[in-house]
Amino acid sequence: MTLTERLNQYEKLMRLDKPIGILLLLWPTLWGIWFAASGHPDFMVLWIFVLGTVLMRSAGCVINDYADRDFDAHVARTRERPLAAGRISGKEALLLASGLALVAFLLILPLNKLVLLLSIPAVLLAASYPYTKRFFAVPQAYLGIAFGFGIPMAYAAIQGHVPLEAWLLLLANVFWSVAYDTEYAMVDRDDDVKIGIKTSALTFGRFDVTAIMLCYAASLTLLAYVGWRLGRGGWFYGGLGVAAGLAAYHYTLIRGRDRALCFKAFLHNNWLGGAVFVGLVLDYALR
Numbered sequence: 001m002t003l004t005e006r007l008n009q010y011e012k013l014m015r016l017d018k019p020i021g022i023l024l025l026l027w028p029t030l031w032g033i034w035f036a037a038s039g040h041p042d043f044m045v046l047w048i049f050v051l052g053t054v055l056m057r058s059a060g061c062v063i064n065d066y067a068d069r070d071f072d073a074h075v076a077r078t079r080e081r082p083l084a085a086g087r088i089s090g091k092e093a094l095l096l097a098s099g100l101a102l103v104a105f106l107l108i109l110p111l112n113k114l115v116l117l118l119s120i121p122a123v124l125l126a127a128s129y130p131y132t133k134r135f136f137a138v139p140q141a142y143l144g145i146a147f148g149f150g151i152p153m154a155y156a157a158i159q160g161h162v163p164l165e166a167w168l169l170l171l172a173n174v175f176w177s178v179a180y181d182t183e184y185a186m187v188d189r190d191d192d193v194k195i196g197i198k199t200s201a202l203t204f205g206r207f208d209v210t211a212i213m214l215c216y217a218a219s220l221t222l223l224a225y226v227g228w229r230l231g232r233g234g235w236f237y238g239g240l241g242v243a244a245g246l247a248a249y250h251y252t253l254i255r256g257r258d259r260a261l262c263f264k265a266f267l268h269n270n271w272l273g274g275a276v277f278v279g280l281v282l283d284y285a286l287r
Helices: 003-013 020-036 043-067 090-108 113-132 139-148 150-159 164-187 189-195 200-229 234-254 259-286
Strands: none
Touching: 003 043, 003 090, 020 043, 020 139, 020 150, 020 164, 020 259, 043 090, 043 113, 043 150, 090 113, 113 139, 113 150, 139 164, 139 200, 150 164, 164 189, 164 200, 164 234, 164 259, 189 200, 200 234, 234 259
């Protein structure tokens, strides 16, 4: 394998060719940054968290594929992933994940001690998530904590402490993650039964669509409550209204449980997270 071919395999292993995961991790981090900085974040802090998000998401993907390398080989959608197909070794994957995590850690060194302390559970959450699918009935909730941990870290970086609003935003992200990742899990339901891993789609069973919509509602309600606590106005709630409309559209996609449409709904969550962020930015900028 040439160097170019190997780098291409690393790119696929880190999912850089599929940026949806980075965006779903980035939106809640940006919510936390904008709330914590009252709409005027320091450019250096913003840059550190954006780049750190890309690095940690990439590392998480590598660890996920390492943990699932034996399972992925039996799932049609994942059997051609570099590790499952044997094009990258397990040792290479672990070295790559370690390198990415190390660079992410070096990025936050200029920040305060609390951020450095919070980085420890952040890394542990990212590294352990793939293994929760073996025993936890709703691993998507664990994913939501891992994906949203940039929120308390952002507050720590900007305010020097982590107030209640940060944890409420993290909880909102947990509900949102359960919603969109259950849509994702509905695509692989039959394969997941066959290989014996646990997902929220299997746990919720015939109530999967109802559970997804309730999670959307809980997430948006928590976001609205945080906005109310922090005195946000019409632009922010307008963004939440757009997000609610998008969630309703997702219902029309997933109610028939068609695999292709469930996957489309999952991908479409990028716009939901973006709508919340745009509303937040406009609310701080125009009020």
